[in-house]
Amino acid sequence: AQKVTQAQTEISVVEKEDVTLDCVYETRDTTYYLFWYKQPPSGELVFLIRRNSFDEQNEISGRYSWNFQKSTSSFNFTITASQVVDSAVYFCALSEGQGAQKLVFGQGTRLTINP
Amino acid sequence: GAVVSQHPSWVICKSGTSVKIECRSLDFQATTMFWYRQFPKQSLMLMATSNEGSKATYEQGVEKDKFLINHASLTLSTLTVTSAHPEDSSFYICSWAGLAKNIQYFGAGTRLSVL
Numbered sequence: 766a767q768k769v770t771q772a773q774t775e776i777s778v779v780e781k782e783d784v785t786l787d788c789v790y791e792t793r794d795t796t797y798y799l800f801w802y803k804q805p806p807s808g809e810l811v812f813l814i815r816r817n818s819f820d821e822q823n824e825i826s827g828r829y830s831w832n833f834q835k836s837t838s839s840f841n842f843t844i845t846a847s848q849v850v851d852s853a854v855y856f857c858a859l860s861e862g863q864g865a866q867k868l869v870f871g872q873g874t875r876l877t878i879n880p
Numbered sequence: 881g882a883v884v885s886q887h888p889s890w891v892i893c894k895s896g897t898s899v900k901i902e903c904r905s906l907d908f909q910a911t912t913m914f915w916y917r918q919f920p921k922q923s924l925m926l927m928a929t930s931n932e933g934s935k936a937t938y939e940q941g942v943e944k945d946k947f948l949i950n951h952a953s954l955t956l957s958t959l960t961v962t963s964a965h966p967e968d969s970s971f972y973i974c975s976w977a978g979l980a981k982n983i984q985y986f987g988a989g990t991r992l993s994v995l
Contacts, residue, residue, distance in 0.1 A: 798982045808971055810924075810986040817982070856923065865912035865977030868984060870923045 767792045769859050771871035779879050780849055786842045786874045788857030794818075799833065799840045800858040800868065810856070816840065847878045883907045886974055886987025893964055894995055901959045901990045903974030909954035910976045914984065915947075918971040927972075930957055964994045 768791040778784050790799065801813040814824060816833050824831050828845045844851055854873045860866040885904045893899050903913065911932045916924040928949055930936040936949040946968075948960040961968055971991050975984040 802986075807988070808973075808991065809988040810973065810975075812983065812985075815983055860982060863982070865910075865984075866982065867914060867926045867929060868916075868924075868975075870925075872923045 767794075767797075767859050767861055767869045769857050769869055769871035771855075771857055771874050773874045774872070775875045775877070777877040777879060778847055781846050783843060783845050784847050784876065784878075786844075786855050786857075786876065788840045788842065788871060790838050790840065790857070790859045792859060792861055794861040796863060797859060797861045798866075800860070801831065801840075801842050802856045802858060804854045804856060804873070806853070813842075844876075849878045849880055852876060852878045883978075883985045884974065884976055884987040886990060888990055889988055890991045890993075892993045892995065895965050896963055899961045899964055899992060901961075901972055901974070901992075903957045903959070903976075903987050905955045905976040905985070908976070908978060910978065911954060912977040913951065913957050914975045914977075915949060915957075915959050916973045916975065918973065918989075920971075924973065927959075961992065964992070966994045968992065969994045 770789045797818045799816045803811040821833050830843045832841045854875045856873045857871040858868040860868050883906050887902045913930050915927045917927050918924045926939050927942045928936045928938045930949050930951040932951050932954050938944045950958045971989050973989040974987045
């Protein structure tokens with residue numbers, strides 16, 4: 766069965782600090798996709814990244830970077846030089862197989878960036 | 881701009897009444913969509929998967945007679961919470977599987993409060 770674990774329930778840092786959000790997943794499929802979503806107080810889910818199981822290349826997008834390691838079943842998310850606007854709940858999610866598949870979400874990490 | 885429109889964003893109703901939530905894809909047509917539920921400070925849990933032209937598939941523990949899904953077309957789906965009770969108070973979010981089917985586009989969510 767698929768499962769996503771975000772062990773960090775809440776993180777609080779001071780602005781400009783770097784912060785890493787951890788995500789560990791479980792799946793028996795060889796084909797799967799990993800996602801990160803941001804959920805600000807408004808509630809809407811904002812898509813950040815999708816990574817398939819065959820592509821372990823790390824990705825950087827501005828202040829955001831993602832480290833995908835199949836050996837440890839982890840897909841961690843780092844925010845560099847954090848800003849107050851980064852405050853939100855962040856969800857890691859997993860879908861198995863090809864096509865339109867359901868997402869299984871982790872419990873989420875509430876990130877607070879203090880000025 | 882938003883690719884998925886969900887209405888209403890917020891609804892308060894009396895116990896025993898029914899509430900309909902609409903979810904429209906604005907920029908694309910898709911055969912598959914999903915309904916998720918999120919209780920306060922918890923993660924998103926899939927309620928049901930819906931394919932246009934066929935009956936929805938409900939997750940274990942979700943009452944299909946209580947949460948009626950009508951996948952009317954390739955761009956419109958509705959979720960009706962029938963005879964709502966306070967325990968149904970939650971945040972309901974729809975998502976459509978995009979052309980790259982492993983990406984889901986989420987609506988802004990509907991916050992339901994049952995008094």
